[in-house]
Amino acid sequence: MMSGMASDETATTASAPTRTSTPVRGSAPVPGTAVAGAGSGAARPSAWTTRVLVVGIVLTALNLRPAITSLGSLLEEVRDGLGMSGSLAGLLTSVPPLCFAVFGVTAPRLARRFGAAAVVCAGMAAITAGLLIRPYAGSTAGFLAASALALMGIAVGNVLMPVIVKRWFPDRVGSMTGLYSMALALGTSTAAAATVPMTDALGSDWRSGLAMWAALSATAVLPWIPFVRARGARSAGSAAGGGTLVAGADRGESEGPGMIRSRTAWALAVFFGLQATAAYITMGWMAQIFRDAGVSAGTAGMLLAVTMVMGVPLAFVIPRLATRLPHQGPIVVALGVCGLAGYAGLYWAPAAGAWAWALLLGVSNCAFPLALTMVGMRARTGAGVAKLSAFAQSTGYLLSIPGPLLVGVLYQHSGGWGLPIALMAGLMVPQVAAGVLAGRDRIVEDEAAAR
Numbered sequence: 452m453m454s455g456m457a458s459d460e461t462a463t464t465a466s467a468p469t470r471t472s473t474p475v476r477g478s479a480p481v482p483g484t485a486v487a488g489a490g491s492g493a494a495r496p497s498a499w500t501t502r503v504l505v506v507g508i509v510l511t512a513l514n515l516r517p518a519i520t521s522l523g524s525l526l527e528e529v530r531d532g533l534g535m536s537g538s539l540a541g542l543l544t545s546v547p548p549l550c551f552a553v554f555g556v557t558a559p560r561l562a563r564r565f566g567a568a569a570v571v572c573a574g575m576a577a578i579t580a581g582l583l584i585r586p587y588a589g590s591t592a593g594f595l596a597a598s599a600l601a602l603m604g605i606a607v608g609n610v611l612m613p614v615i616v617k618r619w620f621p622d623r624v625g626s627m628t629g630l631y632s633m634a635l636a637l638g639t640s641t642a643a644a645a646t647v648p649m650t651d652a653l654g655s656d657w658r659s660g661l662a663m664w665a666a667l668s669a670t671a672v673l674p675w676i677p678f679v680r681a682r683g684a685r686s687a688g689s690a691a692g693g694g695t696l697v698a699g700a701d702r703g704e705s706e707g708p709g710m711i712r713s714r715t716a717w718a719l720a721v722f723f724g725l726q727a728t729a730a731y732i733t734m735g736w737m738a739q740i741f742r743d744a745g746v747s748a749g750t751a752g753m754l755l756a757v758t759m760v761m762g763v764p765l766a767f768v769i770p771r772l773a774t775r776l777p778h779q780g781p782i783v784v785a786l787g788v789c790g791l792a793g794y795a796g797l798y799w800a801p802a803a804g805a806w807a808w809a810l811l812l813g814v815s816n817c818a819f820p821l822a823l824t825m826v827g828m829r830a831r832t833g834a835g836v837a838k839l840s841a842f843a844q845s846t847g848y849l850l851s852i853p854g855p856l857l858v859g860v861l862y863q864h865s866g867g868w869g870l871p872i873a874l875m876a877g878l879m880v881p882q883v884a885a886g887v888l889a890g891r892d893r894i895v896e897d898e899a900a901a902r
Contacts, residue, residue, distance in 0.1 A: 504619055507674035508627070511571060511608050512634035514578055514668040516734070517642035518601045519547050520759060521664055523734045524646040524752040527742065528657040533591045543735075545856040546595060548727055550602035551609060552848035558610035559837045567611050568678030575671040577604030582665035586658035604668075610840050613826050617836040624827040625774035629767035632820035636762025638667075639734075644756030647749050710842035713898040715829055718888035719822065720843045722783075724850030725882035726818035729790065731855050732875055733758060733812060740868050744801040754809040761813025762820065769817050770824040779828075779890030782821055787883035790815030794876040798869065815879075818886065822847075825889055835896050854878070 522529065522543075529535070535543065561570045581601025588594045616627040642664060650660025710716040737758065741751040773779045793811035796804050826843055830836045858871040865871075 501619075503674050503677060504615070505630070507568075507571070507671075507678075508612065508615065508631045509634045510671035510674060511575060511612065512631035513638035514575060514671045515605050515608050515635050516639035516759075517664045517667065518578060518582055518598070518605065519731070520639050520643040520734050520755065521646040521661055522598075523736075523738055523755060524643055525650065525657045525660055526735065526739060527748075529594075529661075532657060533594060535591060539591065539859075543595065543598075545731075545852050545854075546598055547602055547605075547731055548848040548851040548855075550599050551606045551727075552845045552852070554603045554606035555610045555848065556841050556845035558607040559614075559841045561607065562611060562614070562837075566679065567615055568675045570607050571611055571615075572672055572675035572679055574604035574607040575668055575675070577601060578668040579665045579672070582668060583662055586661040610837075610844055613823055613840045614833065614837045617827050617830075618833045625771040625824060628820060628824050628827060629770040632766030632770060632823060633763050636759060636766045636820075640756045640759030640763065643734075643738075643759050644753055647752040709899050710838050710895060713895040715889060715891065715893040715898055716839055716842055716895050717846075718885050719825055719829060719839070720846035721850065721885035722818070722825075722882060722889045723822045723843045723847030725847075725878055725885060726816075726822060727847055727851040728854035728878055729875060729882070730816050730819060731851060732858050732871075733816060735855050736858055736862075736871070737809075737812070740797060740801060740872075741805055743868065744805075746802055746805060750805075754805055757806065757809040758813040758816065761810060762817055765814065765817040766820040769821050773821055773824045774828065777892045779821065779825060780887040783818070783883055783886030783890055786815050786818050786821070787879050787886070790879045790882075791876055794872055794879070798872045798876075801868070818882070821886075822889075829889070829893060829895050831894050831896050835894075839895055 526543075529543075558570065565573075578601045581597045581599070581604070585594050585597030585601070588597050612631055613628070616624060616631070620627045646660050646664075649663060650657055653659040653663070734755070738748075738751040738755045741754050742748060746754065769782060773782060776782070789811045793808045793815060796808035796811065801808070822843070826840050827836055830839045854874075857874065861870040861874065862868060
């Protein structure tokens with residue numbers, strides 16, 4: 452599988468000088484792995500390790516969105532079951548970016564201490580527990596708390612996946628980013644399409660329909676177990692710090708550059724935040740927009756699935772194309788135009804052209820894999836990718852929090868979708884501007900050092 456991937460994609464992401472790290476006293480490397488240091492060239496996993504890593508990355512990506520899109524498909528039933536108002540439902544759709552911002556920023560530090568594999572493994576376990584608990588919590592507060600547990604696991608996966616790809620597949624950033632972006636889109640669209648039919652098959656019980664996705668996340672725990680260090684081993688570093696999944700790294704380098712001094716990092720954070728705003732508004736509210744326009748619940752779920760499934764092929768194509776371009780601005784503009792056209796269609800004829808608008812918004816939502824690819828391209832070292840990934844995602848998700856909530860408030864107080872859709876379209880303009888700036892051929896370590 453890996454041998455067919457291009458090996459010349461990431462010429463823009465040069466490796467730092469190779470450094471050999473010393474294994475932590477009392478801990479042993481995972482069988483078949485090399486104890487890698489801070490440089491990109493140090494990570495040379497065996498064939499067995501590569502296969503397990505690919506399986507782990509794919510299964511993890513499959514579980515990074517079903518907790519959200521399954522809820523979007525059943526939002527009306529959940530609102531009725533828990534007695535939520537439109538504004539409170541808007542708050543519920545804002546919980547994912549809030550959790551991603553709060554918990555995502557801790558991922559590099561946790562990975563340096565415990566190892567990236569251990570953190571991702573724990574994250575998948577948290578998703579499983581949260582998905583099992585939240586439908587049966589019995590109250591809105593309990594539902595939100597259990598959702599936060601699942602979203603905490605998603606947050607660390609969001610941040611650490613680009614880091615693991617950069618560390619273990621430094622010459623295949625585009626291909627591997629495309630692979631897990633495809634898996635993420637597949638998980639997203641499958642949850643959107645299958646939740647309503649499977650809920651009907653389970654007796655139309657929305658609680659069972661939401662809880663069933665815990666089975667998928669439970670399988671994602673398994674591939675990471677071989678990489679988790681023996682109990683009692685003290686961690687000095689990990690992949691997130693520019694080291695490895697299982698061995699220590701130089702603490703000084705693991706801290707990486709200060710992202711706050713990089714203009715490119717800020718542009719990427721704004722781009723990430725605005726595309727996340729659009730994505731979570733879409734996942735949380737698009738099915739309801741179609742239902743209010745007279746589309747059936749099952750068809751509305753399928754339309755949301757179409758929007759999400761567009762990311763499956765495009766999430767593989769766009770990162771590969773992006774790594775071959777010196778400037779990713781043209782891709783940003785093309786995706787933005789598709790988004791504006793989709794919002795215009797939702798405003799003027801939501802039911803008549805529903806399938807076309809779903810397709811256009813699906814293309815526009817592929818700004819997410821593009822943003823992930825730029826994270827890997829805009830930093831030179833594993834440490835830089837870790838810091839940039841945490842900064843861009845945490846800052847970006849903080850920026851995205853008001854969007855879904857504001858849509859719920861506007862919807863409730865205006866009595867329709869005109870104002871919310873106008874807001875979505877208006878946010879697309881600064882998203883394109885920030886994406887063009889983030890797409891310039893810059894390295895954040897150089898910008899941080901120069902200021």
